[in-house]
Amino acid sequence: MDWQAFEQTLLDDALALVLPALQAHPLRGDVYAVALAGIYREHDGPIHLPSVAMNSEAAWAEAQEDPDSEGTLCSLRWNPADWCWPDMASGSTAMAAAEAALAAEAQGGDVAQWEAADQRCIDALVRVCQRLRDALCTSPMADRLAPGFAVLLHEDSDEGVAMAQRCLGDEAFARLLPGHAADLAEEARVAALPEAERLRYHLACLAQQPAPELGLTREQAQRHGAAAQAALRALGTKAIPALLPLLARTETQCEAARLLGEIGAATPEVLAALRTHVLQAVPRSSQRHLAQAGRNVCAGALAHLGDSAWLLQQAQAGTLGDACVAQGLSSPYGPFRDRAVDPLPLDYRIVESLPAVRPALLPLVEPWLRPGKGTCTLRLHEVGEALRGLQSPLTVVRQHAAMVLGDRALGAEAGARSVPVLAQAAAHDSDETVRYLAVLALGYWRQQAAGQRPLAEALAAGDASEKVRAAAQRWLGELDERDAAAPG
Secondary structure (H helix, E strand, O other), X not given: OOHHXXXXXXXXXXXXXXXXXXXXXXXXXXXXXXXXXXXXXXXXXXXXXXXXXXXXXXXXXXXXXXXXXXXXXXXXXXXXXXXXXXOOOOOOHHHHHHHHHHHHHHOOOOHHHHXXXXXXXHHHHHHHHHHHHHHHHOOOOXXXXXXXXXXXXXXXXXXXXXXXXXXXXXXXXXXXXXXXXXXXXXHHHHHOOOHHHHHHHHHHHHOOOOEHHHOEOHHHHXXXXXXXXXXXXXXXXXXXXXXXXXXXXXXXXXXXHHHHHHHOOOOHHHHHHHHHHHHOOOOOOOOHHHHHHHHHXXXXXXXXXXXXXXXXXXXXXXXXXXXXXXXXXXXXXXXXXXHOOOOOOOOOHHHHOHHHHOHHHHHHHHXXXXXXXXXXXXXXXXXXXXXXXXXXXXXXXXXXXXHHOOOHHHOHXXXXXXXXXXXXXXXXXXXXXXXXXXXXXXXXXXXXXHHHHHHHHHHHHHOOOHHHHHHHHHXXXXXXXXXXXXXX
């Protein structure tokens, strides 16, 4: 791909949109920002380029700003969707060709190629913003621009903050987006604290409590809860002694238990504490719902630490409710697992044992593993267990296995192993949902599953399920699109 030509096309298109709009704008010194906004990136999927947006001081003066969001990308001042010119899309053939070239580059290889193309696209867009500002400030329309005029690539996310900083430069970023600049400065300050103070700071954020002696306000503590969880998880076993006492507090039990499971240290102290709290009676109070959620998360943490057999024993003995045990046993198969430092290997055997050892648990586990609840990301060394699961006697295990096997990021070797087994499931599984999920997974494997076109045609024409037929027809359409886009 010619990235220089791509960048120039984007710049030329933006200038062709903004210069006439500035010329038509009657007020001098009024337009304070232009943004490239609305970029859409689906990992290993489509990348849609942003459109151009523009706003003026006069338009913003009429908006009702929320003081709590001032100086951030989610404020009205910096949210292009709320601007006077929110979507100046050109629809030019040059832009359509640029987007098509980007799609071919990003989706013409493996996942690593997609990620490289995505990063080069972002780099190009940042340079377009910098060049666009320079061009506008030296254009005949420069008198329409307000002092401190800015051009930025807009995305309301943590990554978007970094993009904006790159576009604006440190000085303008601090001046125009002081809320984000203050957060970054606070992050740097906390990172420089001694480890013991840093731990106390993050624990206070976890509890949403101020710590004046550490320079932490209540408002900061309430905003930085998610960042505190990531920091405590990164501290690993050093955080455990401070997390254990938080299990005793209803307000912090969920977060503390979740972190203990994610850190993954199955020490006697950690297991004993989680077991103690999961067995405690839920109080009949206004916090009953929160307390029950805490028990369930404790059960999930025990499963993540390899204590599923103990949970099952409690269900059999009647010392722990089936619903709590079922949620705990299901946790290692869901997204909770993806945040773990080093999760235990995928293992379906505990679920497959339920019909024999505790039949009442199976219908309670099934809703947690079915599509719609989220699933875990498979690692390469777990492909074998997922392939075995795709042939399990339990329908819910086969459904889950079909979902996790549709991950092209696992690489070509995993694809070579997975595609034939998925094809067998798509053609012959007795469960409609398994067949449907297997067809979806085959579509995700793209070229590695292209040899299964006859299967796609047969399913699209003759499967008993309308849902499977429709999925197979979409898969055929994707195969046709890739064939048409292939060179030669």
